[in-house]
Amino acid sequence: MGVLIVIPARYASSRYPGKPLVELTGATGEARSLIERSWQAACAVEGADRVVVATDDDRIRAVAEGFGAEVVMTSEDCRNGTERCAEALDALGGGYDIVVNLQGDAPLTPPWFVEELIAGMRADAGADVATPVLVCDGKAHRSFLEDRAQGRVGGTTAVFTRDRHALYFSKEVVPYTGTIYADDQPTPVYHHVGVYAYRPEALRAYPALETGPLEQLEGLEQLRFMENGHTVLCVEVEARGRQFWELNNPEDVDRIEDMMQAMGLA
Template sequence: MKTLIAIPARYASTRYPGKPLVSLRGPDGDKTLIRRSWEAAMAVRGIDRVVVATDDDRIADHARAFGAEVVMTSSDARNGTERVAEVATHLPGFDVIVNLQGDAPLTPPWFVEDLVAGLAADSQADIATPVLRCDGAALSGFRADRRAGRVGGTTAVFGQGGRALYFSKEVIPYTGRDYADDEPTPVFHHVGVYAYRPAALAAYSGWPVGPLETLEGLEQLRFLEQGRRVLCVEVEARGRKFWELNNPTDVAVLESMLADMC
């Protein structure tokens, strides 16, 4: 299947303005968030094209300077999926379009490879997204964020065949117990990567924003509210730590994880 990765990046983030241009220190020196996300995309096997999608000249100029292809999009996009949908209108002819969000530079390449394979194997799915089972340590981190009033990672619940039931910024499902740091839990971390079939992606921007998407601020809920099949693909960490940059406090977390990868 001919596959495109688009990396949506906007400067005017409500929670973290200028986030794509934030510098992250790693074993290979200081690099911006958007550059590290682009490098993560370039490491994925079987991808035909990788582009950065933005409406901001500062991000575009920076991305072009380190060698990325840039597609300029309008400032009307309300989320990354709408921005990627606009990219798809400029770059037709792909069988799968992947949205690798620009705040997830630690995304291992096999997450995306497994995601694309999962979508290819389920002809009924309109969109696929990875989920990672939390161990006790990760679950404790999620709970600590919520107690402190921070938006940490998103969790997912799904039924038979991996069909998504719901996504939330709260920690779901409720477990009512604590777990050892290395103990598997029934809570799954939703990894912010999506693989879309072109028809479903094209329809997305024309759908109204529903009440669940409004309440949670999660773009993928629009597919569920429209009755579309969202496939959750369980992926394996293989010893790698994973986290997105959601808040300024996450910079130190990501830098620590980058140091551990050397």
């Protein structure tokens, strides 16, 4: 029994078609595709037994195999990354006690985010799913508010109970604070990091779960678990000086490249 990391990637993104193949230039001036950078992030995780890219697109498959990734082809019917991970798990035949979904739009995910997620999952036997959350500083909080003011759907925020079980996830900035914070000042807002760890039985059950109104309104796949009574654990992680952002919109390319330059990431 071990840990499988699946990187779901689709070409036909509604907000950014072809996103997995967009090239990002790092601090050394070398450009690599988003899917390659996400795969490199997954391979840096200690304790992962296998890393695969799951896609329905031959263009993504060709690029991924070109840089050495193992690829699992999935159907075009998958409605989100969790369904694609479930299909990939079935194709691989199981044999894992934890399946991690490292979404292909999060190339800045530090390995310890995933390592702490796996540890949190193993420490909480009642959790069906686990996902990392990162406290926003003032600078990140303003980025969220600016995206919403410009009508862009940017990052996702999370609220949870004292025992870290999720209450809600939203593309709005929640909770509302009405406060402007200094750049390095912690805020009460938590950035949801787009990584999930699942119990295999919960993942296999997911595609057949009823899609509820919250998932449909927010477009957040994790809400399907919550609307059907599953427990989602929020694992708080620390940035350790690293900046983090997902690539959701074309405008995020420059933002992520600037972060890579600032952090010296190749």
